[in-house]
Amino acid sequence: xxxxxxxxxxxxEFVPRDLYWKTTFYAIQAEKIGFDYLWITDHFNNRxxxxxxxxxxxxxxxxxxxxxxxxxxxxxxxxTAQVVATLNEIAPDRMVxxxxxGDRTTLQMVNVKQTKPLATIRESVRIIRDISSGKxxxxxxxxxxxxxxxLNFKIVNPVPVFxxxxxxxxxxxxxxxxDGVLINASHSKDxxxxxxxxxxxxxxxxxxxxxxxxxxxTSFSIASDYDKAFKAVVPVVAYIVAGSPEMILERHxxxxxxxxxxxDAIVHGQWKEAFSCVDNAMAEAFSICGTPETCVEKIDRLVxxxxxxIVAGSPxxxxxxxxxxxxxxxVFPQFKK
Numbered sequence: 001x002x003x004x005x006x007x008x009x010x011x012x013e014f015v016p017r018d019l020y021w022k023t024t025f026y027a028i029q030a031e032k033i034g035f036d037y038l039w040i041t042d043h044f045n046n047r048x049x050x051x052x053x054x055x056x057x058x059x060x061x062x063x064x065x066x067x068x069x070x071x072x073x074x075x076x077x078x079x080t081a082q083v084v085a086t087l088n089e090i091a092p093d094r095m096v097x098x099x100x101x102g103d104r105t106t107l108q109m110v111n112v113k114q115t116k117p118l119a120t121i122r123e124s125v126r127i128i129r130d131i132s133s134g135k136x137x138x139x140x141x142x143x144x145x146x147x148x149x150x151l152n153f154k155i156v157n158p159v160p161v162f163x164x165x166x167x168x169x170x171x172x173x174x175x176x177x178x179d180g181v182l183i184n185a186s187h188s189k190d191x192x193x194x195x196x197x198x199x200x201x202x203x204x205x206x207x208x209x210x211x212x213x214x215x216x217x218t219s220f221s222i223a224s225d226y227d228k229a230f231k232a233v234v235p236v237v238a239y240i241v242a243g244s245p246e247m248i249l250e251r252h253x254x255x256x257x258x259x260x261x262x263x264d265a266i267v268h269g270q271w272k273e274a275f276s277c278v279d280n281a282m283a284e285a286f287s288i289c290g291t292p293e294t295c296v297e298k299i300d301r302l303v304x305x306x307x308x309x310i311v312a313g314s315p316x317x318x319x320x321x322x323x324x325x326x327x328x329x330x331v332f333p334q335f336k337k
Contacts, residue, residue, distance in 0.1 A: 008303055008335045011037030011215065011311035012324070013068050016047035020055055023047075026320055027056040031063040033328035034336065039068025039098060039217075039311060042075075043106050050083050057091040064094050068217070068311070069164040069182060071102030073112050077124040078149055081131035084159045085151060088132075092156050097128060098182055100164030104243040105266050118173055119143050125161050125177050133158045164217065167245055168197045175201030180213030182311070186287050188301035189251065191216055195306050215309035216302050219287040222317045222326050226290050232318040233287045234278045235271075238262050240286040241278070252285035288312075292330035299335065310335075 012035045014023050027038055038056065042049040053065055065087075070080055080097065088095040101117045114120075123141040127149075130137045134155035139146040163174035164182040174181040175198040183194045195214075202212060219240060221233035241254060242263035249259055258277055265274035283289045288298045299310055317323025 009036040009309040013039040013313040042070040066096035069098035069100040072124040077127040085132040171197035172201035176205040186218040220312035
């Protein structure tokens, strides 16, 4: 029988809200204590993800770094290909590209619609993979048209493309065309359900489990006291609830009306009203939140569901530095050897 625990990798996600040197400091800390991947989110209302990754790459040596995730609605995939290829020169063999349809609530702020998501992601993955591999691409797609687009510099090596997904069709597509899948979930019930569609996509493309990095992108908050962990995770859970599909909300007994209320409050900058709607049931559904013992139990369920990377996403905990160390000292020993 395989020793599954020894095969699990851990990633960490940072949202570049803080000054660049703080995010860089936490990245250095994450590498030193043993994280395998570092993901930086891409939202227009935070600091620029590409600048953040460039600085972080200069101060780290081993950890894989990636967009977690960008979207083709605000950034054309040829630009994403250009950036990841450039960053891969700075940090050879360490760059990964996370791609998804974007955050519905954030895109709504700039009146951008997530039209034809499956076709958009399928074509974007091809563009990013081909262009960042140094190929010239002719494409007359449903979404994008390219007339011999290529980069005018030498490519170091291809950059793996991870596809972020939550719904059934996108999960299957992600497994079919991606080098990795970023399952946007935190609860074992959601991950177990997602794995059905991941396997469907793998079968469609003839992949085996070892051919695909199956990652769970969680909202994570660890502290010695549950209330402190919960308070830290509330803003992130509010955004997740606001952007979750109806079927996911129904699975956890959360009404669409309350999700709409939270989304409307966020769009209009009414943070107190939005965050006051978040309760313990929402935190349970959409985060790994609590004491180290609780977090270990929840991670163990995800591992048993068949994933091979756990991404500890924002907010990590009430105190970033202490929470990162807590993961290293009280969580890693249960899964890493």
